Amino acid sequence: xxxxxxxxxxxxxxxxxxxxxxxxxxxxxxxxxxxxxxxxxxxxxxxxxxxxxxxxxxxxxxxxxxxxxxxxxxxxxxxxxxxxxxxxxxxxxxxxxxxxxxxxxxxxxxxxxxxxxxxxxxxxxxxxxxxxxxxxxxxxxxxxxxxxxxxxxxxxxxxxxxxxxxxxxxxxxxxxxxxxxxxxxxxxxxxxxxxxxxxxxxxxxxxxxx
Numbered sequence: 490x491x492x493x494x495x496x497x498x499x500x501x502x503x504x505x506x507x508x509x510x511x512x513x514x515x516x517x518x519x520x521x522x523x524x525x526x527x528x529x530x531x532x533x534x535x536x537x538x539x540x541x542x543x544x545x546x547x548x549x550x551x552x553x554x555x556x557x558x559x560x561x562x563x564x565x566x567x568x569x570x571x572x573x574x575x576x577x578x579x580x581x582x583x584x585x586x587x588x589x590x591x592x593x594x595x596x597x598x599x600x601x602x603x604x605x606x607x608x609x610x611x612x613x614x615x616x617x618x619x620x621x622x623x624x625x626x627x628x629x630x631x632x633x634x635x636x637x638x639x640x641x642x643x644x645x646x647x648x649x650x651x652x653x654x655x656x657x658x659x660x661x662x663x664x665x666x667x668x669x670x671x672x673x674x675x676x677x678x679x680x681x682x683x684x685x686x687x688x689x690x691x692x693x694x695x696x697x698x699x
Contacts, residue, residue, distance in 0.1 A: 514541035521547050555686065556592065574600040578608035584635060586618035612637065640697035644669070647690060657683050670695055 492500075509515050519537050521528045535538035537545035549555070553569075562566035571593050571622035574580070577600075590646045601623065603612060615632045646652050647667040658681040658685055660666055666673045667690060 507538070515544060517542045517659040518544040518546070519576045520546045524548070571596065574604060579606050580604050580608070581613065582610065582624065583613040584621045586614070586620045588623075638695075640694060641699040644694050645699060646648055647694065656681060657686060663671045667695075 494544075505517060510515055513588045515542055517537070519532065519542070521533050526642040533545060533547060539542070547554075556569065557567045560570055561585045569592065574597065585591070588594065588601060591597055601610075601620075605623065605625070609626070610620070611628070612618070612621040613628045613630060613635070614621055616632055617629075621627050621629075628638070631670065647664075648669060650665045650667075658679045660677055661679050662677070668679060672691045673687050680686060
């Protein structure tokens with residue numbers, strides 16, 4: 490049923506005050522899109538703080554800043570980057586579709602056919618995307634099971650000794666101690682560019698067989 494803007498604002502204000510009176514301000518979440526003086530300074534910058542909720546999210550949380558965090562935490566480079574598609578021989582498209590949504594869609598479209606000519610494209614996605622339609626292999630996982638698949642892959646990489654020794658490091662005596670269901674002494678492994686891989690194995694990965 491259509492209502493006036495005044496009625497909509499009154500309804501919103503009543504709901505917000507109800508949360509305040511119940512001492513539940515954290516149940517208010519504010520999410521904004523692209524930037525404007527109103528959304529940035531007033532609604533995003535001031536309103537949540539005055540109301541008392543920590544749950545307010547910017548457009549950047551699922552865009553620019555999120556993209557920077559990937560290379561930031563893995564490579565120490567907090568900035569925009571794209572992939573070396575011109576030399577890629579195996580492209581794993583996991584939960585995204587670079588042919589329709591990425592920072593450089595035209596670049597991905599231009600180079601995608603060349604990757605198929607010289608290598609393999611594997612798509613991990615519950616939906617039939619444009620990338621999936623062109624991929625050599627499609628893993629149509631159930632929604633929400635990305636973590637299970639990733640853990641299973643990590644388990645196999647470690648138990649079969651397929652990890653990059655140059656980057657990750659290895660066991661000091663040269664013998665692979667990653668065995669399904671068995672914990673490993675953290676001091677037996679000499680890490681290089683990673684941190685806590687044996688701890689993560691003991692806590693999470695040792696039982697995560699495919």
